[in-house]
Each structure stands twice: as structure tokens, then as C-alpha cells.
Amino acid sequence: MLCNRCGKNEAVVFxxxxxxxxKKSYSLCSDCAxxxxxxxxxxxxxxxxxxxxxxxLSGLFESMFGIPSAPALSGAKxxxxxxxxxxxxxxxxxxxxxxxxxxxxxxxxxxxxLRPSITRIHGxxxxxxxxxxRFKNKCEKENRLEDLRRRLKEAIxxxxxxxxxxxxxxxxxxxxxx
Amino acid sequence: xxxxxxxxxxxxxxxxxxxxxxxNVEGYPFGRHLTDDRARELIGKIGAILxxxxxxxxxFTGLDMIGATAYVEEHIVSPEFAGEKGPHxxxxxxxxxxxxxxxxxxxxxIQCITPGFSLDEAYAGAIEAESLLxxxxxxxxxxxxxxxxxxxxxxxxxxxxxxxxxxxAITKFGKFSSIARQLSKIGLTVRGSYGEGSGSTGCLYQIxxxxxxxxxxxxxxxxxxxxxxxxxDQERKLRxxxxxxxxxxxxxxxxxxxxxxxxxxRMLSFSEFMKLWCDVRLGIALDNARKMNGQPGGTGIPSSxxxxxxxxxxxxxxxxxxxxxxxxxxxxxxxxxxRRADAIKRRLAVV
Ligand SMILES: [Zn+2]
Ligand SMILES: [Zn+2]
Numbered sequence: 001m002l003c004n005r006c007g008k009n010e011a012v013v014f015x016x017x018x019x020x021x022x023k024k025s026y027s028l029c030s031d032c033a034x035x036x037x038x039x040x041x042x043x044x045x046x047x048x049x050x051x052x053x054x055x056x057l058s059g060l061f062e063s064m065f066g067i068p069s070a071p072a073l074s075g076a077k078x079x080x081x082x083x084x085x086x087x088x089x090x091x092x093x094x095x096x097x098x099x100x101x102x103x104x105x106x107x108x109x110x111x112x113x114l115r116p117s118i119t120r121i122h123g124x125x126x127x128x129x130x131x132x133x134r135f136k137n138k139c140e141k142e143n144r145l146e147d148l149r150r151r152l153k154e155a156i157x158x159x160x161x162x163x164x165x166x167x168x169x170x171x172x173x174x175x176x177x178x
Numbered sequence: 179x180x181x182x183x184x185x186x187x188x189x190x191x192x193x194x195x196x197x198x199x200x201x202n203v204e205g206y207p208f209g210r211h212l213t214d215d216r217a218r219e220l221i222g223k224i225g226a227i228l229x230x231x232x233x234x235x236x237x238f239t240g241l242d243m244i245g246a247t248a249y250v251e252e253h254i255v256s257p258e259f260a261g262e263k264g265p266h267x268x269x270x271x272x273x274x275x276x277x278x279x280x281x282x283x284x285x286x287x288i289q290c291i292t293p294g295f296s297l298d299e300a301y302a303g304a305i306e307a308e309s310l311l312x313x314x315x316x317x318x319x320x321x322x323x324x325x326x327x328x329x330x331x332x333x334x335x336x337x338x339x340x341x342x343x344x345x346x347a348i349t350k351f352g353k354f355s356s357i358a359r360q361l362s363k364i365g366l367t368v369r370g371s372y373g374e375g376s377g378s379t380g381c382l383y384q385i386x387x388x389x390x391x392x393x394x395x396x397x398x399x400x401x402x403x404x405x406x407x408x409x410x411d412q413e414r415k416l417r418x419x420x421x422x423x424x425x426x427x428x429x430x431x432x433x434x435x436x437x438x439x440x441x442x443x444r445m446l447s448f449s450e451f452m453k454l455w456c457d458v459r460l461g462i463a464l465d466n467a468r469k470m471n472g473q474p475g476g477t478g479i480p481s482s483x484x485x486x487x488x489x490x491x492x493x494x495x496x497x498x499x500x501x502x503x504x505x506x507x508x509x510x511x512x513x514x515x516x517r518r519a520d521a522i523k524r525r526l527a528v529v
Contacts, residue, residue: 010205010316030204088207100283103207104318104326107333118323118330124392127324129335130305132317142321 003029005036030105033086085109145174181253181275183490186294190463191410193342193382193489194253194293197300197399199308200327200336201286204316208328209283210264217265217281224280225267227314233269233278238262244506247498253291253342255279276307283328284336286311295406297339297399324391334391339399341406346381346460347416348409354383357409365389366405381456385409414467417460421468433461433477441526445515451495451522459488483529491522 003011009029028036082091088102092113095101107114119125131139148171155164181194206212206220225235238246238260246260255268259282269278279287288311290303311317318326324334332338348354358368369384385406387398420429436457440446446454458479465476493499495518501509504517 087205088211090211100209100329101326102209102211104202104204107320107323107326114330118333118391121331122334122389122391124389125322126392127320127322127334128392128397129324129337129394131321131324132312132319133309134316135319135321139321 001027003027003032005029005032030087030108034108083109141174145171148174181291181293182493183486184293185486186292186296188295188410189293189485189489190466191344191413192295192406193344194291195295195297195300196253196289196291196338196340196342197297197304198287198289198338198340199304200284200325200332200338201288201308201311202318202326202328203285204318206285208285212264212281212285214264220285221265221267221280223315224278224286224311225269227311228269228278231310232272233276234272236268236270238266238268239264244498244501244508248496248502251496251499252493256282256287258282259287271307276303278307284332295341295410297341297403297406301339301395301399332390334389335393335395335398337390337395337398338386339402340384340386341402343383343385343406343409343413344381344456344459345383345409345413346456347420348413349381350420351416353412353416357412361385361405364401364405366402381460417463417467418471421464421471421473429464430461430477433457433464433479437461437477437479440522442523443519445512446495446519446522447511447515448495448497448518451518452492455488455492455495458483459485462488480529483526487525487529491525494521 001011003009004027006029009031011027011029026033026036082093084091085102085106086109087105090102090106092110095106095110095114096117101107101110101114115125148167152164152167152171155161155167202208203220203223206216212220229235236249238255246255249255249268250257250260254270254277256279259266259268259279262282264281266279266281269280270276275292276288276290278289288304288307290300290307292300292303320326325332325336327333327336345354348357361368365388367386367388369386370382385402387393387402389398420426436454440451440454440458461477461479462483462485465479465481468474468476494503497514500514500518500521501507503521509517
């Protein structure tokens with residue numbers, strides 16, 4: 001099924017909302033879902049069906065990844081709105097319990113929550129290396145920018161100001177061509 | 179012919195090289211979150227790309243335990259994959275060096291296994307298969323985290339490069355634990371396989387990269403290659419030391435006896451076989467070293483016995499492969515021990 005907003009990508013988020021009789025229903029690709037969420041059009045923070053038992057369970061789930069359980073994250077309120085991954089439906093608590101995510105979308109939905117444990121595992125959160133064909137332009141540009149920035153720093157350090165100015169212009173041009 | 183039983187570079191110390199790439203497809207949940215229907219749909223999509231390019235599909239859901247275990251013993255699939263309950267299919271290429279597991283922990287585990295010390299070749303093979311899949315599938319990726327994997331430990335390149343090393347001299351001189359400690363400090367993982375912890379001398383070890391995020395594939399492989407090369411050096415130096423007068427007789431005696439038992443035993447368990455195998459393989463290496471150094475005499479193991487023959491015996495002596503080669507009817511352990519000894523005896527008789 002295709003995303004009913006852009007009509008180009010496969011729909012991965014199926015969103016239904018009913019607020020005071022005002023209904024919204026979308027089938028979205030992950031890009032469109034993120035855009036709509038950023039625009040405040042949809043809210044991907046679903047309410048947990050397990051609200052009641054939550055406070056009892058909290059603390060049991062200090063996981064191998066050291067991610068605090070959801071109540072701790074939200075200030076240990078008795079009722080918690082737990083965020084769920086729009087594709088697989090997992091919460092960060094379930095992910096940290098299992099030590100594994102439920103789908104690729106989890107890494108986007110819980111980017112902030114997962115970052116500390118990923119840094120702990122790898123010592124880095126910046127991929128270096130191969131990329132899929134469809135990321136060619138994006139990744140090559142990013143690599144080129146990184147290289148230019150490094151050379152700019154070097155030029156400034158060596159007080160080669162003419163070279164630094166040229167490099168700065170090149171970086172500007174590259175960033176401008178979106 | 180699979181990865182074993184072929185002439186290859188540095189195979190006195192390195193049995194095989196392997197590169198494995200973990201990949202996933204956008205839109206499909208991972209692991210147990212993937213329903214059987216969607217798993218079958220995904221395997222169908224993958225098969226539609228691989229089959230026209232000469233890959234053969236092996237549906238593991240329809241495979242019996244012996245058949246599935248034989249693939250584990252040949253080091254082609256993981257034990258987890260063989261034991262998987264849901265739909266899971268192995269794709270193998272006609273050159274028999276690329277093996278793609280689908281719906282293991284990740285949707286795709288693309289591996290290339292090559293004989294001897296040949297990590298570049300293994301990497302090239304894995305990349306070729308991956309590019310083929312990348313051209314038709316939306317592989318899950320983001321610029322920051324790289325390839326998105328079920329377990330965060332594989333994020334980034336999703337690559338595990340490894341070598342299987344034969345290190346009897348390092349083990350016998352008690353140097354292995356200090357090497358293992360150094361390796362773990364620089365981000366490499368070591369696993370002993372066969373005989374480790376069973377009281378007998380382990381001699382096979384798997385060494386692989388640990389970190390996958392923030393280090394490129396080439397950097398990882400370069401680092402592993404350098405370390406492996408220096409371990410190869412150490413192992414050879416210690417083997418040289420074993421050819422010296424004060425230890426030579428006892429070492430040569432162990433190898434000669436092991437060869438004698440392999441040729442004359444009527445029953446052999448796999449663990450006894452592995453211990454003898456280590457001593458015989460070391461004997462071949464020592465004979466070669468003595469020849470190179472111009473030292474007279476040898477262990478008495480025929481010089482026509484090659485590493486390739488021995489390595490084939492190692493694979494074919496494991497329970498499931500042995501059962502398949504004997505017709506596939508399940509056997510009792512005692513029957514297998516008889517069959518194993520017999521198969522080895524015949525093989526060594528034609529050397
Ligand atoms: Zn869309
Ligand atoms: Zn998810």
C-alpha cells in the first residue's frame with residue numbers, strides 16, 4: 001500500500017485519531033509521518049494500555065542498555081503516556097528489556113533514548129563506510145563536507161588564510177545546493 | 179566443493195576467512211515481530227532477485243534436523259538459523275562461496291566464506307551479493323547509524339569479518355590467554371571452537387571485529403588483517419621452536435601416535451578425533467618447518483597428506499555431515515564412531 005500523502009513510498013504508519021468526534025485517518029510512509037508529526041498534525045505518542053500496572057513494574061526494567069523505564073523518564077507519574085514505535089508498536093521499555101529493537105523505524109522513533117546505549121556499545125554514533133545506492137548523493141555530499149571542514153580547520157591552524165577562504169566558499173556552495 | 183578442501187594462502191595457520199553483512203529491508207519488522215506471512219512475502223521478494231542470478235534456495239522450514247545441522251557443521255549457517263521456527267530460507271550461489279540467510283536475526287545475513295587467509299576476497303564476494311540486493315530492495319539505513327539492525331551491536335557497517343585460525347603451538351606454549359586479552363583491548367573478539375574447555379588442547383579459534391559503528395569496512399578489515407598476520411608469525415615462530423632438539427622428540431611422538439590412531443582405530447568419537455586431528459595437522463606443519471630449516475627426519479606422517487584432505491575430514495567427521503554421507507539414516511553414537519573411524523581410515527589409505 002502506498003502512502004496516501006506523497007503517493008510514492010510504501011505506507012508504514014497507519015494513524016487513526018478521534019478527538020471529540022473529529023476524525024483523522026492516514027496511511028503514511030515514514031518520511032511523511034515524521035513531517036506531519038513535526039507539523040503537529042498528528043501525534044504518534046499513543047497512550048499505553050498498561051497504565052495501571054506501570055508504577056508497580058517500574059524499576060524492574062533497568063535494562064542491559066541502562067535505559068530508565070518509562071515512568072522514570074516521564075518523572076514517575078502514575079499514569080504514563082508511553083510512546084510507541086509506529087511500525088512495530090514497541091515502547092522503549094520493551095526494547096531495552098529485549099536488548100533489541102522491533103524494526104528499523106524504532107531507531108528513528110527512539111533516536112534520543114537509544115543514543116546513550118549505542119554510544120556505550122560502539123564509542124561512536126557516526127557511521128563511516130558503505131551506504132545504499134539510494135543514499136549516494138546524500139552520503140557522498142556529507143563525506144565531502146566533512147573532508148572540507150577538516151581541511152578548513154587545518155588551513156586556519158596553519159594561518160593559510162587564502163586557502164581557508166576558498167575552502168569556506170566551497171563549503172558554503174555545497175551546503176547551499178540543497 | 180565448499181570453502182574447505184581447497185589449496186589456499188597461509189592455510190598452515192588460517193583455515194578460512196569470512197565476511198558477514200547484516201541487512202534489513204524497510205517496512206518489515208524484525209525477528210519475532212515479523213509475522214510468518216510477512217516473512218514469507220519478504221523471502222519471496224529476496225528470492226525473486228537472487229534466483230535469476232543463479233542462487234539456489236534451501237527452505238529450512240522443510241528441512242529435517244540432520245539436514246539443518248549439517249549446514250551448521252559446515253559453518254554455513256548459524257545454530258540460531260538452523261533452530262529458527264518461523265519461515266527461513268538459505269540462498270547459496272553456484273560458486274559455493276556466498277551464503278545468504280534470510281529471516282535469521284536480521285532479514286538478511288549475507289556471508290562470503292573463502293579458504294585460507296583471504297579476507298579481501300571474502301569482502302569482495304559479500305559486497306557483490308549485497309549490491310545485487312541493494313539495487314532492488316530498500317535496505318534499512320540512516321546516515322548517522324548506518325545499516326539498521328535488529329541488535330544495536332551490529333549498527334553501522336553491519337559487518338563481521340572473521341578468520342578461523344589453527345594455533346596449536348601458541349596454545350601448547352600457554353600464550354593464548356595473553357593474546358586473547360590484547361585482542362579484546364583493541365576491539366577484536368576471540369572464540370575458541372572445538373575442544374576448548376573440554377580439558378583437551380583446543381587448537382581452533384575464531385577471531386573477528388567487534389565494533390561496527392564509526393569504523394569503515396576497509397578500516398576494520400585492514401586492522402584484522404594486520405593482527406591476524408602477526409598472530410600467524412608468532413604461531414610459525416613457536417612451531418619453529420618445536421622443531422628444536424629439546425622438545426622435538428616429544429612433539430613428533432605425539433603427532434606420530436595421533437596419525438597411528440587415526441589410521442588404525444576402529445571407533446572414534448568426534449572429540450577424540452579433533453584432538454588427534456590437531457596433533458596430525460601440527461605434525462604436517464612441523465615436518466614442513468624442518469624441511470625448510472634443513473633439519474633431518476620427520477614425524478613419519480606421509481608428506482602426501484595435505485591440509486586440504488585433513489580439513490575435509492574435519493568437516494566430514496562431524497555427526498550430521500557424517501550421517502548424511504552415510505546415507506542419511508540416523509545412527510546411534512556407537513554406530514557413528516564406527517562409521518567415522520572407517521571413513522577416516524579409507525580416506526587416509528589413499529593418501
Ligand atoms: Zn509519503
Ligand atoms: Zn519499531
